[in-house]
Amino acid sequence: MSSILTNTSAMVALQTLKGINASLSSTQNEISTGKSVATAKDNSAVWAISKVMEADVNGFKAISNSLSLGESTVSVGRQASETVTDLLTDIKGKIVAAQESNVDRDKIQTDINALRDQITSVVGAAQFNGLNLIEGTDDVNVLSSLDRKNDGSVSASHITVSRQDLTSGAGTFGSxxxxxxxxxxxxxxxxxxFTSDAAGKVAEITFGVASLAANDTYEVSIDGTTLSYTAAGTETAADLASHFVGQINALGLEGISATDEGAGVINLVNTKGYETVAVTLNSTSDANLEITDLNGGGAPTDGDVGTIEQRASxxxxxxxxxxxxxxxxxxxxxxxxxxxxxxxxxxxxxxxxxxxxxxxxxxxxxxxxxxxxxxxxxxxxxxxxxxxxxxxxxxxxxxxxxxxxxSGGLFGLDNIDVTTNEGAAAALDNIETMIQTSIDAAAQFGSVQGRIETQSTFISNLTDALKTGIGSMVDADMEEASAKLQALQVQQQLGVQSLSIANQAPQSILSLFR
Structure with a gap:
């Protein structure tokens, strides 16, 4: 049946043309924006995911800048620590030279003072954007990552840089x-x-025999050196003590001397400030020998073994x-x-x-x-x-x-004085501690700098991966879009012609009324 009121063919052709035009418009948008999902209307789920990831990418860009700033700051601290180490090594050379008495120690001290002042200058100047990592003790945090969990919560991670104090201040005593x-x-x-020990620590040896039998053998071992005596049978304990006093003193042991107290008693004196001396007694005939360790309060030892404690408290x-x-x-x-x-x-x-x-x-x-x-x-x-x-x-x-x-990590640097024998000897010990402190500081900074570099490379690669992932979700396939555009343009032309034909169909009804 033909109707002039309802043109079904035209309606179908019109709807088809509208669909083609809508697809053509969508394809043209893909080509113009480069995205298959440009708005939430295109695909709300994919669009939402892509926006979250884009926000993370922007955050990682800020993190990359933070890591670059942190790496530069740590690099300054490391280079300053290495420079301080070199200067302290130079000071050690001067101190070693000062151990010789036949040198001009005043001139050596002048050189040491100049090197010390240079260290102070290096420490003060070792800052980047106002942050100095070799002054003070507070830690510094470098923003290193943005961590997103499955539940959507986000937290920031940091790389902690420990300050390495290379100042020489004395500090302030607590209250x-x-x-x-x-x-x-x-x-x-x-x-x-404390004050009476300058004379030395004393151990007392008591020979507890009234008389010696022939061929009796006695040994006294002091600091690893053993002395022996074989009796003829006519000696007394006093003779034995007198003999060993002479033998001990004849050894010329540094810091060790013996005195005869009479009645078979010997006092062994240790004037070594920092060394404990071992003493051992042996006898083939009589075990009644005692070493009384006066440093320990006067109590006898186990018969024949004892020590003379160091003089130092x-x-x-x-x-x-x-x-x-x-x-x-x-x-x-x-x-x-x-x-x-x-x-x-x-x-x-x-x-x-x-x-x-x-x-x-x-x-x-x-x-x-x-x-x-x-x-x-x-x-x-x-x-x-x-x-x-x-x-x-x-x-x-x-x-x-x-x-x-x-106190500063190089505490004592300001007071190094090699103009005296005592000062030169003390400085040699203390400079080793300072050198080790600066070496540890440089090593710490080097380790952290390497970690920051690794993290920076990772963040850069991660950012690229995120961008690639976002692109795979929302970017348009331009080859596909191009082919689709040409096909839709052909369909549009055919749709227009179909609609034109459908609109001409009612004209044939007029022929029925001629």
Whole structure:
């Protein structure tokens, strides 16, 4: 049936043409924008995912800038630490030269002062954008990543850069008192112990025999050297003691001497400041021999073995107590007090070495120091020796407080003085500690710089991967879009012709009325 009111063919052709035009418009948008999903209307789910990822890409661009800034800052700290290490090595060379008495120590000291001032200059200038990593103790965080979880939550990650203080300041002693015994035990804490030991530590050997039988053999071993005597049978204990006194003194052992106290008693004296001397007695006929270790309070040993303790008094630091930043340690010796304030992450080893440096920086007459570690327990000890015995010291003590400002990592550098024998000897020990501090600082910065470089490369690769992923979701396939455009243009032309034909169909009805 034909109708002039309803042209079904035209309606179908029109709808087809509308669909072609819509597809053609969509394809033209893909070509013009380069995206198959340009708006949420195109594909809301894909569009939402792509926008979240695009936000992350922008965040990673900011992270890349942060890593570049952090890497540059750490690089400055590393180069400054390496320069300080080289300058400290030069100072060590000067100190070694000063160990010889027949040199102009005043001129050497002038050179050391110049190198010290240069170190101060390097430390002060080692900043990037106002941030100096070799001054102070506060950590610096470098933004390194943006972490998104499955639930959509986002958190930032950081690379922590620990400051490596290479200043030489003395710090500020804390005001909150702590129990010193929790940090260290003082051996030689009384005035008599500390000031009278200059004469040396003493061990007493007692030969407990009334008379000697023929061919009786006696041995005295001192510091690894063994002396022996075979009796003729007519000697007394006093004769035996007198004989060994002569033999011991004839050895010429450094720091060891013997005196005959009579009645078969020998006093062995150890004037070595920092060495314990072993003494052993043996006899073929009589085990009634004693070594009384006076340093240990007068108690006899197990018959025939003993030691003469070192002359120096010690502070034996705890193997269990922790050290916090700002913990302040004060040693009183030689009539003066010496302070060291611990920095972040330091140990009892650092405290012992810091206190040694403090004492060496302002040495009282006759006072020398040494840091020792027990080979068995690992305990660190600060040994302080008084070679004068002039009674100027009334106490040898340790005090501890909290809440101070840490001493610089190169504490003691400002007080290196090689113009005296004592100062030159002390400087040789202390410069090694300072060199190790600067080496550790450079190594720390080098490690962190390498990590930042690795993270920066990863962030760059990750950003590229995210961009590729976003593109695969929303970018248009231009080859496909081009082919589709040409096909739709042909369809559009055919659709127009179909609509034209459909619109002409009612004209045939007029022929029925002619």
């Amino acid at each position: 909150t008192g702590l129990t010193a015994a929790a940090y260290g035990t003082v051996n030689g804490a009384t005035a008599s112990d 010690t502070i034996d630091f705890s193997t269990t107590a922790g050290v916090n930043e700002g913990d302040s340690f004060k040693v009183t010796a030689g009539g003066s007090s010496f302070n060291y304030i611990a920095g972040r992450g330091e140990t009892m080893e650092d405290v012992a070495k810091g206190l040694k440096t403090a004492i060496d920086s302002n040495q009282p007459d006759g006072i020398t120091t040494r840091v020792q570690q027990d080979a068995t327990t690992g305990q660190w000890k600060l040994a302080v020796d008084d070679a004068n015995g002039d009674g100027t010291s009334t106490t040898f003590s340790l005090a501890v407080s909290a809440g101070g400002t840490a």
